Amino acid sequence: MKKYDFIxxxxxxxxxxxxxxxxRSSLRDRSILILDREQKNRNDRTWCFWENGAGPFESIMFRKWNTVNFHGTTHSGPLDLGTYEYKMLRGIDFYAFxxxxxxxxxxxxxxQATINRIKDTPQGGFVIADDEPYIADYVFDSTLTLRTDQPENHNLLQHFKGWVIKTERPCFDPKQPEIMDFRVEQHGDCRFVYVMPFDAQTALVEFTLFNDKLMTDAEYDADITRYLEQYLDTGTYQIDETEYGIIPMSDTHTEENPSEHIVRIGTSGGHTKASTGYTFQRTQRYLRAIVENMAATGVPNRNPPWFNKRFKLYDSIFLNVLQKRRHSAADVFxxxxxxxxPxxxxxxxxxxxxxxxxxxxxTTMPWWPFTAAFFDVIRRKLIG
Known part of the structure; x- marks a missing residue:
């Protein structure tokens, strides 16, 4: 059995x-094995995020915007992003690059293999994939599924379905995407539509929900169709691509370093922002810190300042407001x-x-719903 530096x-x-x-670091000559059951040769997802300045993947950004539109309860119109840009990166471009x-x-x-088991041993991190054993000094695991059965935690899902459509009529503004359009029926949830324009007649239109119940394909399709009919003068249109995703919005505690030779990364390592579901930029930041620490000290552990843990409390409070439906999510955003x-x-x-x-x-948030959520979060943590 061959041993690697990193799996x-x-x-x-x-x-x-x-x-x-x-x-891009002094680790560049180490032996590395990447295991995955898929080949990553199709455009299976799109990442949208904000960034201040140029990032490491700037050359493959599909679109970038300095201004975005927002449709909420008391504000409808553009938001000036200042020094930030809202960026769109297609999965296929990222994988190929x-x-x-x-x-x-x-x-x-x-x-290409299906991972069957990952465990720590005195000799290193041990992986079985397609019944073949592998071992390494460190295993970086992005395959763990978060537990969502602890009652003291908040466990919602951000789930979405999007169409890339080509329209008969020019109905999109290529200079201004819609990052959140809350004009859709809320049904007590947090529901909104993204519109990411490629040009005046092509865009990704994505229907997104924050709740704990997935919908059928037909229900997502019906909501996208209804939005197009009500708010965009498309004429006829064709669907060129479809994407679907589920992102956990959970404050369940996840150990990034659960054992000596195993490090969890991505959503498995808690890199998803619990209150928003945004993952791409946060993951990039944490991974750079892991590599920098490993290059400098030989171990991958990140050691963020203890005071930064306050943001986890903020996330829990916001999730509590959503889960308990204490206030309109559209109004909160x-x-x-x-x-x-911005x-x-x-x-x-x-x-x-x-x-x-x-x-x-x-102070800009509705004080009573968030105060009630704060005390409920504290109560849950004390009971848990």
Whole structure:
């Protein structure tokens, strides 16, 4: 049985990004094995996120915008992003770019296999994939499924379905995407539509929900169709691509370093922002920190300042407001973006704000629902 320096279990966004950052560090000559059951040769997803300045994947960004539209309860119109840009990255472009870079390194192996088991041993991290054993000094695992059965935690899902459509009439503004359009029926949930325009007649239109119950394909399709009929003068249109996804919005505690030789990454490592479901940028930041620590010290452990844990409390409070339906989610998001400058809002979501900035932001939220949520979160944690 061959031993590797590193095994990356799961070759999706997190696993491929980790390998990419390793090639940009002093770890570039280490033996690396990437295991994944899929080949990553199709456009299975799209990542949209905000970023201040150029990032490591700037050359493959599909679209970038300086202004976005937002439709909420008391605000409808553009939001100026200041120094930030809202960016769109297609999965197929990301996979092709990273895989091309990794092909330059003969010390990096990729195998298509289903991972059966991962465990820690005194000799290293042990992986069985398609009944074949592998071992490494460290295993980076992005395959763990979060538990959602602890009553003291909040467990919602961000689930969505999107169509890339080509329309008969020019009905999209290529300079302004719709990041949240709450004009759809809410049914007591948080429901909105993204519209990411490619040009005046082509766009990704995506229907998104925050709740704990998935819908059927027909229900997603009906909501997208209804939105197009009510708010866009498309004429006839054709559906060129379809995407579907589920992202956990959970404050369940996840150990990034559960044992000596195993490190969890991506959603498995808690890299998804619990209150928003945003994962791409957060994962990139954490992976860079892991690689930097490993290059400097030989161990991958990140050691964030203890005071940064306050953001987990903020996430739990927001999830409590949503889960208990304490206040209209559309109104909460409207207050968040309309009564705070988008730059400050993005910094808060990136967990880059100071405590006094956060207090100012909290004053723009409906005080009673969030106060009730705060005490309920504390009660749950004490009972749990």
């Amino acid at each position: 990356i279990a799961g070759g999706g966004m997190a696993g491929l990004s980790l390998a990419y950052y390793m090639t 990273v895989q091309k870079e990794l092909d330059k390194w003969p010390n990096i192996e990729r195998r 409207t207050r968040f973006y309309a009564e705070n400058h 730059v400050k809002a993005f910094r808060f979501l990136d967990e880059d704000t100071r405590f006094f900035d956060e207090i100012r932001l909290f």
